[in-house]
Amino acid sequence: MQKKEAPLHNNLAWPTVQRLSEYLIILEQFAEGGREVISSSELAEVYSNTPSQVRQDIFRLPNTGRVGQGYRIKELAEAIRETLGLDSVTKIVIVGCGRMGMTLAQHIPFGEHGMKLCGIFDNDPTIIGLEIEGTKVEDVSILEKKVVESAVSMAVLCVPASVAQELADRLVSSGIKGILNLTRQRLKVPPGIYVQYEQIICSFMQLAYKCKQSPRPAPNL
Amino acid sequence: MQKKEAPLHNNLAWPTVQRLSEYLIILEQFAEGGREVISSSELAEVYSNTPSQVRQDIFRLPNTGRVGQGYRIKELAEAIRETLGLDSVTKIVIVGCGRMGMTLAQHIPFGEHGMKLCGIFDNDPTIIGLEIEGTKVEDVSILEKKVVESAVSMAVLCVPASVAQELADRLVSSGIKGILNLTRQRLKVPPGIYVQYEQIICSFMQLAYKCKQSPRPAPNL
DNA sequence: TTAACATTGATAAAATTTTAACAGCCATTG
DNA sequence: CAATGGCTGTTAAAATTTTATCAATGTTAA
Numbered sequence: 001m002q003k004k005e006a007p008l009h010n011n012l013a014w015p016t017v018q019r020l021s022e023y024l025i026i027l028e029q030f031a032e033g034g035r036e037v038i039s040s041s042e043l044a045e046v047y048s049n050t051p052s053q054v055r056q057d058i059f060r061l062p063n064t065g066r067v068g069q070g071y072r073i074k075e076l077a078e079a080i081r082e083t084l085g086l087d088s089v090t091k092i093v094i095v096g097c098g099r100m101g102m103t104l105a106q107h108i109p110f111g112e113h114g115m116k117l118c119g120i121f122d123n124d125p126t127i128i129g130l131e132i133e134g135t136k137v138e139d140v141s142i143l144e145k146k147v148v149e150s151a152v153s154m155a156v157l158c159v160p161a162s163v164a165q166e167l168a169d170r171l172v173s174s175g176i177k178g179i180l181n182l183t184r185q186r187l188k189v190p191p192g193i194y195v196q197y198e199q200i201i202c203s204f205m206q207l208a209y210k211c212k213q214s215p216r217p218a219p220n221l
Numbered sequence: 222m223q224k225k226e227a228p229l230h231n232n233l234a235w236p237t238v239q240r241l242s243e244y245l246i247i248l249e250q251f252a253e254g255g256r257e258v259i260s261s262s263e264l265a266e267v268y269s270n271t272p273s274q275v276r277q278d279i280f281r282l283p284n285t286g287r288v289g290q291g292y293r294i295k296e297l298a299e300a301i302r303e304t305l306g307l308d309s310v311t312k313i314v315i316v317g318c319g320r321m322g323m324t325l326a327q328h329i330p331f332g333e334h335g336m337k338l339c340g341i342f343d344n345d346p347t348i349i350g351l352e353i354e355g356t357k358v359e360d361v362s363i364l365e366k367k368v369v370e371s372a373v374s375m376a377v378l379c380v381p382a383s384v385a386q387e388l389a390d391r392l393v394s395s396g397i398k399g400i401l402n403l404t405r406q407r408l409k410v411p412p413g414i415y416v417q418y419e420q421i422i423c424s425f426m427q428l429a430y431k432c433k434q435s436p437r438p439a440p441n442l
Numbered sequence: 443t444t445a446a447c448a449t450t451g452a453t454a455a456a457a458t459t460t461t462a463a464c465a466g467c468c469a470t471t472g
Numbered sequence: 473c474a475a476t477g478g479c480t481g482t483t484a485a486a487a488t489t490t491t492a493t494c495a496a497t498g499t500t501a502a
Contacts, residue, residue: 015489018427056452065451068449070449103321177432178431205242217396219369272479279480290478291480
């Protein structure tokens, strides 16, 4: 069976993109553990979906698995990175260094995923100047200057909701391409600019819905 | 036009549940601002989808909008809360009070969304005893006892990946129903227990994919 | 060498989700 | 009071996404 040529303009379905990013995390962990090969059914087991869906997701990738053998973990991970656009460095800034911004700055292994943290900005004089994970917090007044200078392409927005739109506008006018929005403010941006909303409270609500489907089980200690 | 009776066993499509939780945040903001009524097209505009989809999502809710008038914001919000299971109090614990756990404890307005934070647990003696937003951090060794006692139904997991599965097991055996997992460890849980994964790094990757679709625009200052 | 086995790549069918269309209702206006 | 306009509830069609199926292929064992 011959693998069809990968289409040049690879347009993946959004649910597929979401799963691929999660597969990548799983693959990286397997790789750390020294595993070299994984089958679609094993990945499906860990991810809690079906082998068929895993194969369908991987099907669009440039990579080739080995029929009868499974996938080389490193090759597959690389193929996912490439497809997601993580093979070349993505420059990022964090806007708002309150509790959440600071936590993200310290918590997220940007470097491990093809991203480079190029700046952290805040307007609080007691925070400006602090060094977090090797990056100094700068005054938000020089945000535009820095974003343009470094040609930053993505921003994380962790400011109070009341100023979120204003800062989004400033980021957009500085040429930013995507915003990861952790505020509860919906943002209005021009076409071609992408906003990804990340509201943990919504995840709670969604989990609450799942939990409602059946009664709480008895403890089993 | 007569509204059909709401089906008793209201089973919503998952994408619908996701959107409803986000609509709720938007509605709450409009309500704060003093607005009383909203139309499907207005909500669609803010959310960036279509009026048709908004109406389709709302269609399954027990609530009734007013034909020709739009939706009463408070009624609609209440209907969403009810449907999502946020009308009765959901008891929650936070497991792991490192940087992320602490940030969540301080950052998330549990009370405003029908949830009650019933405990924060860690194993670090320098952290145990701290009081965060009115809740004392307790020793994780009494986790099971507390979860059973208070009949807690959801947990947030913010521990190192290496101990995530172990703690998930302990939570499950204590009768927990749902886990919001912020670690990068995939969890294995029995059927009927729900895990919601929340990996910010994945949101970054997904945003990177969106951004890859078109080139970075020129700044426009 | 040949047969048995495991597992992918690919396609087709099934299921789900989104979009479109419109009748009916309420408020408002002339 | 009738006509107009705006917007929902509902259904049907279209599009997308998931699942099922199976031929093809490399590996291993007899």
